Structure formats: structure tokens, C-alpha cells
Amino acid sequence: MNLTLSDILAAQKTIAGKVVRTPLLPSRHLSAVTGAPFFLKMETMQPTGAFKLRGATNAAQNVPEGTHTLTCCSTGNHGRGVAYAARNLGLKAVICMSSLVPQTKIDGIKALGAEARIVGSSQDDALAECLALAQEDGIAEISPFDDPFVIAGQGTVGLEILEEVPDLKTLLVPLSGGGLAAGVALAAKTITPSIRLIGLTMDRGAAMKASIDAGHPVEVPEVASLADSLGGGIGLTNKLSFRMCRDLLDDVVLVTEEEIYRAMQVLYYEDSHVAEGACVVGIAACLSGKLTGLTGPVATIITGRNVDMDQFTRVVTGQDIKLGDYHLKGAAYGA
Ligand SMILES: *Cc1c(COP(=O)(O)O)cnc(C)c1O
Numbered sequence: 001m002n003l004t005l006s007d008i009l010a011a012q013k014t015i016a017g018k019v020v021r022t023p024l025l026p027s028r029h030l031s032a033v034t035g036a037p038f039f040l041k042m043e044t045m046q047p048t049g050a051f052k053l054r055g056a057t058n059a060a061q062n063v064p065e066g067t068h069t070l071t072c073c074s075t076g077n078h079g080r081g082v083a084y085a086a087r088n089l090g091l092k093a094v095i096c097m098s099s100l101v102p103q104t105k106i107d108g109i110k111a112l113g114a115e116a117r118i119v120g121s122s123q124d125d126a127l128a129e130c131l132a133l134a135q136e137d138g139i140a141e142i143s144p145f146d147d148p149f150v151i152a153g154q155g156t157v158g159l160e161i162l163e164e165v166p167d168l169k170t171l172l173v174p175l176s177g178g179g180l181a182a183g184v185a186l187a188a189k190t191i192t193p194s195i196r197l198i199g200l201t202m203d204r205g206a207a208m209k210a211s212i213d214a215g216h217p218v219e220v221p222e223v224a225s226l227a228d229s230l231g232g233g234i235g236l237t238n239k240l241s242f243r244m245c246r247d248l249l250d251d252v253v254l255v256t257e258e259e260i261y262r263a264m265q266v267l268y269y270e271d272s273h274v275a276e277g278a279c280v281v282g283i284a285a286c287l288s289g290k291l292t293g294l295t296g297p298v299a300t301i302i303t304g305r306n307v308d309m310d311q312f313t314r315v316v317t318g319q320d321i322k323l324g325d326y327h328l329k330g331a332a333y334g335a
Pocket residue numbers: 050052077078144145174175176177178179180181229230276278279303304305
């Protein structure tokens with residue numbers, strides 16, 4: 001199947017009033033650093049703290065008649081979106097997650113009345129569990145990224161950005177399973193074909209990048225990262241998001257944990273935003289000079305705020321961080 005702009009426009013109608021139309025804020029600091037007008041799309045302001053509420057809401061509104069329970073696998077934010085959408089529709093929700101998911105995200109899901117099921121140590125283990133559950137009558141599975149309604153819902157982020165800055169030249173999109181990048185790229189490139197779309201992710205476990213390079217979906221080992229929301233594979237049987245990201249993204253750029261750490265400090269100290277490591281990959285690439293020939297206006301999506309506060313505090317106070325067996329050497333901001 002092929003999604004078009006009309007699917008994203010339909011999603012915009014479906015989710016209106018159920019999700020927040022988030023502000024697009026100019027960043028004085030990042031404009032000065034990059035020499036281009038630089039905007040931040042604040043998806044941190046969704047009631048669930050992340051953009052994933054858009055796709056989850058659109059998909060939940062479109063499940064088959066007779067569905068009583070929604071299930072999904074998640075690195076945390078999609079699960080919270082599905083739990084929120086289920087509660088609004090009077091449905092049950094079972095969210096399957098691996099042991100890599102931070103406790104704060106699990107707590108957020110339970111607080112919405114959903115069941116949080118922790119299975120295995122990777123996103124693949126969580127996916128297997130929810131697919132098994134979805135065999136039962138009345139239980140609908142909502143993929144975090146490889147679902148047409150989810151992709152169309154995430155695409156509304158792109159619509160809103162271009163409604164506000166119609167002459168946007170470059171859009172930096174955090175990339176994991178590619179639901180966000182696929183939807184946003186489809187919206188942006190249909191409206192403005194000349195726009196440059198860059199996907200960004202961490203260099204440790206970059207499944208979409210490895211898959212695009214290989215020409216087909218491949219698996220990469222999943223490890224702990226400051227950008228925990230970008231962890232997990234794209235699914236070996238990926239139907240939509242792989243093809244769309246491969247065809248619509250102009251480039252995929254990888255950043256290191258050290259660059260993510262630094263960018264979290266910059267966003268906090270210069271723009272006063274609390275955001276997950278996953279959100280700052282675009283900023284990290286700009287700061288480290290990995291994006292050359294950047295033409296403005298530029299926008300990036302600050303995708304979520306559901307950080308582990310202990311870890312966040314360590315980052316902004318310049319302390320070392322342990323990520324599994326990786327030791328990240330800290331440094332105070334401005335040092
Ligand atoms: C899920 C997520 C992403 C990546 O979105 P995909 O559609 O999986 O590429 C980025 N940032 C945050 C905060 C997320 O929760």
C-alpha cells in the first residue's frame with residue numbers, strides 16, 4: 001500500500017482536539033550557532049510527553065469493530081500514547097516492553113490504567129509477546145512505526161511545521177523505526193518537494209541506517225543509550241516505514257553518545273528545555289559540524305520529555321554516565 005498526503009490530512013482531522021497542536025519555537029542560540037533561522041517543534045508538550053500520541057490516537061480511532069483491548073510493543077513513549085488513547089475510548093491496553101525501558105516510562109503507562117508487561121531484554125522480545133497476544137479475538141496490535149495510521153498520525157507534525165514556516169529548507173528528524181520520519185517526510189516533500197529531510201540517530205544500534213545501507217531490513221544489537229527512545233530494530237518484515245525512509249530521506253546522520261550528552265546540556269542551559277536524549281540528535285549533529293551546507297530556515301522536532309530524571313540531572317551537572325558496559329565521560333557545560 002502507498003500512503004499519500006490525503007491520509008495525513010485525514011489523520012489531522014481524526015486527532016484534532018485529542019492531541020495538542022504544539023508550538024514551533026525559534027531558538028536564538030541555535031540560530032546563532034548555525035547561522036540559519038532555527039526552530040524547535042515542541043512535541044514535549046503533548047499530554048503524554050511525546051509525539052507518539054498522534055499516531056497512537058489515529059490508529060486507535062481506526063481499530064476494527066469489536067476491539068476491546070489494544071496492545072503494542074514500545075520503548076515507552078508509544079505505549080504511553082496507546083494507553084492514553086485506549087483510556088479515552090474506554091478500551092483496555094496491554095503494553096509490552098523490554099527491561100531496557102526506563103522506570104519513569106513504565107510508571108507513566110501504569111498511571112493511565114494500562115497493564116505494563118516487561119518481557120526479555122530487547123524490543124524484539126516485547127514485539128513477540130504482543131504479536132502473540134494479538135492472536136486473540138478483540139485484541140488489536142498497534143505497531144510503534146510500521147502501521148499506516150501511525151505513520152499518517154506522525155505526519156501531522158510535518159503539516160503543522162510547514163503551515164507555520166512555509167519556506168522551511170531543512171528538517172532534522174530523530175529516527176528509530178522510522179514512523180515519524182516517514183510521515184513527516186511524506187507531508188513535507190509533497191508540499192515542498194525541494195525540502196531537505198535528514199534522519200538522525202545514535203551510532204550505537206542504528207537499525208534504519210544499517211538497513212538502508214544493506215538495501216533491506218537488518219537486525220543490529222540493541223544497547224543502552226542516552227537516546228533510549230531510539231532503540232530497537234525496524235522489524236525484518238517491515239512493510240512501510242523502511243521503504244518510505246529509504247525513498248524520502250535525503251540523508252541519515254549518526255551521532256555519538258558524547259554528542260548527545262552535549263546537546264542535552266545545550267538545550268537545557270541555552271533554551272531551558274528538559275528533553276530526552278532522543279530529541280537532541282539533530283542539535284547534536286549541528287553542534288558537531290556533521291551537517292554541512294545547512295540551508296535555513298531549519299527545524300527539528302523535540303520529540304519527547306520522558307527522561308529518567310536521575311540520569312538527566314547527571315547530564316546537566318556534567319557527571320559520568322554508565323550505559324550498560326559503555327562508560328561516558330562527563331563534562332560540565334561550558335567547561
Ligand atoms: C519513538 C521516538 C522517536 C523515533 O520515532 P520512530 O517513529 O520510531 O522513528 C524519537 N523520539 C522519541 C522521544 C520517541 O519516543
